[in-house]
Amino acid sequence: MSTVAYITARGLFGRRRVLLLLPLPLLLIGLALICRSYDVDPNQWGQAVVQGLGLAVLLPVISLIVGTGVLGSEVDDGTIVHILTKPLPRRDIILAKLLVAVGVSAVASAVPLFIAGVLASGVKFGIALAVAAAAGAVAYSALFLLLSLVTRRPVLLGLVYILVWEGLLGRWVSGTRVLSIEQYVITIADKMAPTGMLDGKVSLPVALVMATIFAIGGTLFAINRLGSFSVAGETS
Amino acid sequence: MSVVELENVSRWYGNVVAVNDISMTLEPGVTGLLGPNGAGKTTVLHMMAGFLSPSRGTVTIDGSPTWRNPGIYRQLGLVAEKEAVHGFLTARQFVVACAKMQKLPDPTAAAQRALELVEMTSAQDRRIETFSKGMRQRTRVAAALVHEPQVLLLDEPFNGMDPRQRMHMMELLHSLGDRGHTILFSSHILEEVEQLSGLVQVIVAGRLAASGDYRRIRRLMTNRPHVFAVQSSDDRRLAVALIGEKSVNGVEIEAGGLTVRASDYGSFTRALPRIALGEGIRLRRLLPSDESLESVFSYLLEA
Numbered sequence: 329m330s331t332v333a334y335i336t337a338r339g340l341f342g343r344r345r346v347l348l349l350l351p352l353p354l355l356l357i358g359l360a361l362i363c364r365s366y367d368v369d370p371n372q373w374g375q376a377v378v379q380g381l382g383l384a385v386l387l388p389v390i391s392l393i394v395g396t397g398v399l400g401s402e403v404d405d406g407t408i409v410h411i412l413t414k415p416l417p418r419r420d421i422i423l424a425k426l427l428v429a430v431g432v433s434a435v436a437s438a439v440p441l442f443i444a445g446v447l448a449s450g451v452k453f454g455i456a457l458a459v460a461a462a463a464g465a466v467a468y469s470a471l472f473l474l475l476s477l478v479t480r481r482p483v484l485l486g487l488v489y490i491l492v493w494e495g496l497l498g499r500w501v502s503g504t505r506v507l508s509i510e511q512y513v514i515t516i517a518d519k520m521a522p523t524g525m526l527d528g529k530v531s532l533p534v535a536l537v538m539a540t541i542f543a544i545g546g547t548l549f550a551i552n553r554l555g556s557f558s559v560a561g562e563t564s
Numbered sequence: 565m566s567v568v569e570l571e572n573v574s575r576w577y578g579n580v581v582a583v584n585d586i587s588m589t590l591e592p593g594v595t596g597l598l599g600p601n602g603a604g605k606t607t608v609l610h611m612m613a614g615f616l617s618p619s620r621g622t623v624t625i626d627g628s629p630t631w632r633n634p635g636i637y638r639q640l641g642l643v644a645e646k647e648a649v650h651g652f653l654t655a656r657q658f659v660v661a662c663a664k665m666q667k668l669p670d671p672t673a674a675a676q677r678a679l680e681l682v683e684m685t686s687a688q689d690r691r692i693e694t695f696s697k698g699m700r701q702r703t704r705v706a707a708a709l710v711h712e713p714q715v716l717l718l719d720e721p722f723n724g725m726d727p728r729q730r731m732h733m734m735e736l737l738h739s740l741g742d743r744g745h746t747i748l749f750s751s752h753i754l755e756e757v758e759q760l761s762g763l764v765q766v767i768v769a770g771r772l773a774a775s776g777d778y779r780r781i782r783r784l785m786t787n788r789p790h791v792f793a794v795q796s797s798d799d800r801r802l803a804v805a806l807i808g809e810k811s812v813n814g815v816e817i818e819a820g821g822l823t824v825r826a827s828d829y830g831s832f833t834r835a836l837p838r839i840a841l842g843e844g845i846r847l848r849r850l851l852p853s854d855e856s857l858e859s860v861f862s863y864l865l866e867a
Contacts, residue, residue, distance in 0.1 A: 331664040335650060342652035406648035410658075410707065413613065414665035415637045555632050559615040559644070 332411060332424035336398050340432065343401065348393050349432075352386040353440035360444040374448040374525035378457065382441050383513050383526075384495065387464050391433040392486040395472025398425045400482045409559065418554040426473055426547060433465040449523045456520035464513035467539045470546030471509070477553040505529050512539045565592050566626050566639055566714035566746050568612055573621035575607050582607040584770040585621075590715075590748055594741035596757035597750040599767035605750040606645060608767065609719050612748070613642045625715055638666070641708035645719035645750075647700050651693030655684055655703045658692060659710055666711040678706040683732065697724035705733070709740075716740065718749040722756055734760055755829065789813050790829045795821035795849035796840065805839045821849065 340346060356377065363373040402408040411421060438458040445454030471489070475482035490510075497504040498511060505511045512535035515528035528535075568590040575583040583604045599605050610616040611623045614630035614637075623630050630636050650658060659678055663671035679685050682702040687695070692703060701724060708716060718737075722730050737760065741747050751757055757764055766774040796802045799822050803815045806824060811831040816823040826832035829852075840847050 331661050335653070335661055338652055339650060406644070406646040407650050409615070409642070409644050409646070409648070410650065410662065411665065412615070412634075413637050413640070413642045413708075414662070415634050415667070416665055417634065556617070557615070558617070559610050 329416075329420045329424045332416070332421055333428050335411070336425050336428045337432075339402065339407075340394065340397050340428065343397065345393060345397060349390055349436045352381075352389060353436060356382050356386055356440045357443050360447040364447045370448045371524065374523070375527065378441070378444055378448055379514060379526055382437075382444055382457070383461070383464075383517070384510055385490075386440065387433075387437045387461050387513065388468055388490040388494065388510065390437045391429075391465055391468035392472050392483065392490065394433045394436070395429045395469045396476050396482040396486060398429045398476075399473055400476030403476055406559075408557070412554075412557060419551050422473070422547060422551045422554055426469055426550075429469040429473060430462075430466050433469055434462040437461045437465060445521075448525065449521070453517075453521045453523055453525075456517045459520060460513045460517035463516055463539055464509055467509045467512065467542040467546075470543045470550070474546045474550040474553070477550055477557070502529070506534065506538065509539065509542060511535065565744055567591060568715055568746060568748070569622075569624050570608070570612070571622045571624075573608075573611060573618045573623055575604075575611060575616060575619045582770055583611070583618075583767075586767070586770075586772045587621075588765050588772060588775060590746050592741070592744045592746045593763065594737055594747045594749070594760055596760060596764040597748055597767065598754065598757050598764050599750075599752060599773075601752050603752075603767045604770040605752075605767055606719055607770075609642075609717050609748070609750055613640065613644075613717055637713075638711065639714040641711070641713035641716045643701075643704050643708045643716075643718040643721055645723070647697065647704065647724075649692045649700055649704060652691060654689050654691050655679065655695070655699075655706070656688040658703060659688075659706050662707040663710045668711055674710050675706075678710040679703075681709060681736065682706045698726060698729040701725060702729070702733070705736075713745070715746045716748070718747070720751060721749050722751065722753075730756075789825040789827055790832065790852065792824045792826060792832070793821060793849065793851040794824055794836070794847065797846040797848065798843075801843060802840065802845050805843050805845075806836075809835050809839060811835060 359373075359377050359381065363370075363377065399408070402411070438461040441461045442454040442458040445457040472482065472486050475485050479485050493504060494508045494510045498508045511528065511530045514526050515530050515532055515535040518526040518528040519532045570586055570588050573583060573586050574581065586608065597605050597608065607616060611618050612630060614633060617631045625636050625640060628636060653661065656675060656679065659675040660671050663674045668674045676685075679688050682705050684699065684702050684706060687699060692700060695703065701721065705718070705721070721733060725733060737747050737749065749760070763777060764775070765772060794802070799817060803817055803822055806812050806815050806822075809832070811826050811828045812824060813827050814825040824832070836850065837847070
């Protein structure tokens with residue numbers, strides 16, 4: 329399992345797309361720093377920057393880049409065959425990849441969110457955001473890892489989920505929020521450190537249970553899909 | 565000693581039948597899987613390697629099904645046609661990683677042995693992305709051999725290799741076959757199979773057209789001429805000279821060059837440069853037409 333994780337991490341950091349992880353965190357921290365240095369009231373910018381940019385864009389987009397990168401790119405270029413032709417339980421392969429995806433996404437989103445949270449309200453808010461982001465990274469990663477196995481266009485489908493389902497429908501159609509990881513993250517952070525800046529629309533039990541379902545369900549489904557992984561022949 | 569068995573195996577994609585009711589048994593030794601492009605060779609190999617489920621029938625190695633059974637990779641090695649490798653690793657790192665994933669007791673030593681076997685030790689500490697096609701191919705063979713599998717499947721292993729590498733790979737496959745490994749390699753080039761001189765399974769249009777000793781099948785094919793497209797500095801004069809050659813059955817002069825029908829592949833390809841040199845004609849292009857091969861196969865299918 330550690331070898332799979334090693335190859336996955338080398339592959340992830342060896343590709344240029346790892347640079348895509350930098351702009352959003354820098355933008356988030358930069359905006360928070362600017363608002364803070366001009367002494368703007370956090371209640372005026374907190375929601376837009378922390379929730380609007382941090383939780384609605386930064387966390388899902390980073391999880392998407394990493395989550396589809398750990399498996400999707402290997403499926404794309406065919407290198408996955410070298411890992412699959414080993415007597416490893418498919419569970420171990422998925423868990424190793426998930427571990428790398430969660431680790432990288434959690435660090436890349438929790439750190440900037442922690443800094444933005446501290447600048448907006450204080451250390452407690454920063455910690456709440458970091459913990460919620462880490463929980464969100466687990467659910468998102470499981471979802472995007474699964475997408476890499478069920479579709480040939482995981483990035484596109486992931487973007488549709490983030491932009492259309494969470495961004496558009498989640499705002500106006502209340503029923504869709506139950507299936508929105510963004511809403512779970514907002515609720516978890518808000519309950520840990522209520523500030524008035526976050527606007528959670530689902531209850532805490534729903535958020536916790538649904539985030540767990542996304543994480544475990546996505547992982548189990550991905551393990552099953554990898555077990556029946558087919559390589560298309562030239563005649564297909 | 566391992567036996568690969570296909571029993572009444574069919575595979576279809578939607579309405580397209582890629583493999584149609586094939587039964588075969590592979591015993592220890594080298595076997596060639598021969599067929600024109602698109603015949604279904606890769607589909608058969610992928611089913612043997614557990615990367616495709618047969619739509620009907622069973623594919624087993626020593627009695628265990630290959631589909632959804634990762635345990636078979638302890639005794640199976642696969643060199644796929646797609647040459648994708650983790651290019652950011654060095655050859656040694658890659659083969660050691662494969663040995664570790666096979667859970668071998670001493671991965672480093674096993675990797676070293678495999679790299680020596682394919683003569684890649686001198687370049688083993690270079691990143692794979694800097695390798696030529698042939699070197700990549702050998703590295704992938706080392707990775708597939710690192711756990712000394714009883715069964716080795718290779719899809720078009722000679723593609724992109726220069727003649728020396730090709731010869732070395734053939735020797736390697738030979739020696740593995742002699743040591744009791746079950747080796748299957750696919751190819752659409754008859755001459756490659758001829759040189760490995762093992763048993764062949766011929767697939768045409770998804771069906772098993774012939775199976776057995778290569779020489780016997782080849783004799784069946786000799787009344788089908790090989791077709792070559794030739795271009796030279798003086799096509800007409802070359803045509804005159806070629807028609808005197810014993811292995812040439814016919815020459816057609818066309819706008820873009822000559823179409824030569826030869827009865828014997830080997831003697832024609834040896835005679836052509838000699839004749840051209842003698843006549844002082846410069847050869848610009850020599851292309852064996854793949855269609856001729858396909859026509860040989862379809863002839864086999866009709867027979």
